[in-house]
Amino acid sequence: MSLAFTLPDTDGNPTPLHVDGARAAVVVFTCNHCPYALAWHDRLQAVARDYADRGVRFLQINPNDGAKYPRDSFEAMKARVDAGEFASPYLHDATQEVARAWGAKTTPHVFVTDATGVVYEGAPDADHNDPSLNAGWLRAALDDVLAGRPVANPSTTPVGCSVKWK
Amino acid sequence: MEVELLYWEGCPSHPQALADLRAALGPDVPVTVRAIESEEQAIAERFPGSPTIRVDGADLFPSDDPPALTCRVYRLADGRFSPTPDPGLLREALSGVR
Numbered sequence: 001m002s003l004a005f006t007l008p009d010t011d012g013n014p015t016p017l018h019v020d021g022a023r024a025a026v027v028v029f030t031c032n033h034c035p036y037a038l039a040w041h042d043r044l045q046a047v048a049r050d051y052a053d054r055g056v057r058f059l060q061i062n063p064n065d066g067a068k069y070p071r072d073s074f075e076a077m078k079a080r081v082d083a084g085e086f087a088s089p090y091l092h093d094a095t096q097e098v099a100r101a102w103g104a105k106t107t108p109h110v111f112v113t114d115a116t117g118v119v120y121e122g123a124p125d126a127d128h129n130d131p132s133l134n135a136g137w138l139r140a141a142l143d144d145v146l147a148g149r150p151v152a153n154p155s156t157t158p159v160g161c162s163v164k165w166k
Numbered sequence: 167m168e169v170e171l172l173y174w175e176g177c178p179s180h181p182q183a184l185a186d187l188r189a190a191l192g193p194d195v196p197v198t199v200r201a202i203e204s205e206e207q208a209i210a211e212r213f214p215g216s217p218t219i220r221v222d223g224a225d226l227f228p229s230d231d232p233p234a235l236t237c238r239v240y241r242l243a244d245g246r247f248s249p250t251p252d253p254g255l256l257r258e259a260l261s262g263v264r
Contacts, residue, residue, distance in 0.1 A: 035179070035239040038247035069236065129248060161237045162176045 003113070005098045007061065007091035010078040015059065015089050017113075023055035024119075024145045026138065027111045029104040029163065031064045032080060033071035036160035037107040039128040041085070043135040044108065047124075048087040051142055058088035063099030064107070064164040072164065099163055106160035112141045112151070119145060122156030167221060167264065170198045174208075174216035177237035179249035183217035186250060190257045208233040215239075217250065226259045227251060 006016040017025060028044055030037045048058040066073035074092050081090050093099050102111060103121075112120035120141035125133035137156055144151045171187055173180035180199075187197055202213045214231035215238030227240065242252040251259075 033236060033239070035237050035247050035249035038239060039249070041247075069234070129246075131246070159178065164236075 003101060003118070005101070007093055007098060009089045009091055010074070010081040015091055017057075017059065019057060021055065022057040023114065024142060025057040025059065025113045026142070027102065027113065028058075028060045029063050029099055029102070029107055029109045030060050031062045031072045031107040031161070032076050033064070033069055034107045034161035036128050040108050040124050040135070043124055043131060043133075044138075045085075045087040047135050047138055047142070054146060056142060056146075059091055060086060060088055061091045061093050061098060063093040063096050063104055065096075065166045069164050096163075096166060104163050106158045106162060108160050109158040110138055112138065112145065114145050119151045120154050121158070123159050128159065167195065168198070168223070169195060170200060170220045172200050172202055172211065172213055172216070172218040172220065174202050174213075174235050176235060177216040177249065179237060180217045183219070183250040186253045186256055187219060190253065190260050202235065205235055208235055219251070219256075221260070221263045224263075226256070226263070
């Protein structure tokens with residue numbers, strides 16, 4: 001199954017994975033209600049900002065069932081974006097098809113892609129409770145991609161709340 | 167004093183919460199650990215998320231959240247989000263009910 005997608009952001013704008021000129025893309029499955037996603041949130045926004053001018057596309061996707069989990073509703077997503085909490089587009093996977101295609105297990109679950117496909121998947125770093133780790137696993141993967149090297153540590157175990165499937 | 171830790175298996179935070187709780191209570195206070203396994207049980211138990219710690223039936227960190235099979239959001243003493251209670255705040259809350 002293709003990993004390409006186009007999903008709406010919180011203003012309803014169709015937002016594709018691929019854009020011309022991007023050297024890599026980060027896709028983070030995340031949400032509003034999960035303490036792990038919230039604990040790692042600021043570190044992930046810092047990565048989005050730090051790599052924005054280095055050709056890295058950064059997309060965050062909420063895959064959760066907003067009917068069962070109202071904090072993950074589209075309206076709740078929009079409120080957080082309007083409050084300035086996101087440094088990159090926050091996309092709504094209402095059908096959960098993208099999350100299923102990517103094999104998202106938790107929020108957060110981080111993926112890095114380049115022209116060859118997924119080159120890193122897992123957690124942002126080793127401990128949600130230690131901000132000093134600075135999403136180091138994700139940053140190391142991006143640094144490898146941008147340097148043209150194979151990603152040294154291509155897979156870690158994602159840690160967080162299970163994706164809330166319909 | 168009857169201490170309970172209620173958890174939902176879909177949230178990975180309960181082993182840490184149990185370790186913190188046992189460290190705060192010491193070896194002489196038993197902890198009853200119970201799994202919440204269905205939405206019906208979450209409603210019946212007024213379970214606002216995992217982990218939930220109760221002392222003599224009262225939530226140690228009262229919450230207005232509706233019952234749900236979900237991870238519970240706590241705040242650490244410095245304001246950061248966490249899936250488990252701040253160990254210092256946990257000790258403080260326990261000392262308040264002892």
